[in-house]
Amino acid sequence: MAKDKVNIYDVAKKAGVGIGTVSRVLNNSQKVKEETRDKVLEVMKELNYRPNKLAQNLASQTANAIAVIVPTFIDHYFVEVLKGIQDALEEEKIDLILYKIDKDEKMMDKIMDIVQSKKVDGIAAVTMDISKQDYKDLLKEDIPVVLADEKTSDFHSIYLDDIKGAEMAINYLLNLGHKKIAFIDGLKESQHGSDRLKGVKKALESRNLQLVSELLKFGDFHTKDGYQSMQEILSLPEEKWPTAVFAASDNQAIGVLQAMEEKELKAPDDIAVVGYDNIELAKYLKITTIWQPMYQLGHLTIEVLLKAINGEIEGKFSKELELKLLKRETA
Amino acid sequence: MAKDKVNIYDVAKKAGVGIGTVSRVLNNSQKVKEETRDKVLEVMKELNYRPNKLAQNLASQTANAIAVIVPTFIDHYFVEVLKGIQDALEEEKIDLILYKIDKDEKMMDKIMDIVQSKKVDGIAAVTMDISKQDYKDLLKEDIPVVLADEKTSDFHSIYLDDIKGAEMAINYLLNLGHKKIAFIDGLKESQHGSDRLKGVKKALESRNLQLVSELLKFGDFHTKDGYQSMQEILSLPEEKWPTAVFAASDNQAIGVLQAMEEKELKAPDDIAVVGYDNIELAKYLKITTIWQPMYQLGHLTIEVLLKAINGEIEGKFSKELELKLLKRETA
């Protein structure tokens, strides 16, 4: 009985106008006589009419939505970014479609699917390492793409400099007088891991110091990796122990601290510790760390994307966000 | 030059078939002679054709997407839920549109917008307290709706029982021999807050005990709220101090612990402390707490939603997820 699907024709008929007019009041486009508009609006209310966005989008060739693409996990790292994204989208009546895409061979294909599906007007890819893939197909499309946490000149890009971050940490320790510094890196293969290693070496070399191979470990950014690495280091003869440890993530730094605690070693007195990320726990444990502006990263990414969609950006936008060393109590 | 937008007609023409056939191979619907199908597939590859989903959706009257609606903040509480949602969506080729909607007067209207926009086939609302609103319009629509972390019989619903959770905590303390127990609740107005208070009273009364008004505090679930509340409690004459404190969130429990530390009070020896949520930090600080299965909540919500969309559910699905008391070192 209840004709569930009231459409623009129903409104037009009941209001005694053409669908073109209804469409016009819907979009506030062109002039519509106030009297007519009021009548239409009234009927829309009566019928409880709301436009079918799918149809609007198809007809207008815009999706009123953006895609945010993230790799495998929505972890705590990503929460701040997402908050920034959300806030930047606030007020805009633009939908956020969240895609989780693994970084494998099929990655670019899946992204192309999204692009050509026409369901979104723009794409924000967070730490997807797109610049390491074959992205020429994506370049051919004229859809705006912003890469967050990834530096490249082929797309708009907002990024952090891991090399600098690592240098900051090491220089800080160096200035404190430390000379034997251990570095517990993340995954060797990850961009973050390799860049942070570069930064460490660079900082050390600028003082004519070398990174001792026994004091360089790799892990997966997790607590247990830091714990294991530190255990290995502490199993070295004591004279080889470092006076400071820089961990590529706070989680690893926590593992380091645990390994130290088991040997009744205290930071910073016995061995100083610096982490990376500034996670909640780091604040609580008063770990000196490198803070990354994740919220800003998300926010700016969307700001740029929206501007790009509106054609308000010339060329490729590129911006490095500043890191900060948070001096606390472990170093 | 490059005719960017290759559509189904281009494919049909080049393959020498009708668009109906192309559509059939696209959807694997009906039989298509293998030879024809191969030809079409080949042409699609050549032309790098990918279907316009907007058009597909409009024509097929399905969106291939679901909406996940959450209130103001994507906070750490929500991360686990989102992970569960994501994992449940894995394999399905269904898009996830994330809507953040404030719980104000406009809430239901915004939700109706989403429903009638036809952009999604179903809705998962997480802790939105929809059952406290005027939701009859939503009920009229025949779109599947699943409420997560909210109990109701008008929609599918997956929920947690805060009353039970609070009872568990209090009973645990009672069994440990505590009789003077303080309760630091969350917001008085929140469903969680009021239910947990009910649970506390219920558990106490079952042993003929009363909740002393001086030992009942309200806060906003944050660390500083717990801290302040505990300070107030500790400013009472010492004979009025509780021997145990139950905080409605781990964050508040941490605040409690801080306030105690300042007075050189230890948990559990001086005063026992139980939290709620099982956040990361609680694990690290070894806080005894009530664990809520947030990941499962997200996962099951989507499972149910997908089934409902496929018409595989009779009546209203309703399930309570079990809480667990995690016994650690503060109580």
Add this chain to the structure above:
DNA sequence: CTGTTAGCGCTTTCAA
């Protein structure tokens, strides 16, 4: 098995 045709519900010229 497959081509043709009629929508899906809107936006957008084009005239009037």
Add this chain to the structure above:
DNA sequence: TTGAAAGCGCTAACAG
């Protein structure tokens, strides 16, 4: 200002 008509790109009968 406004109505009519032509799409947007695809799905889904309906014949054949």
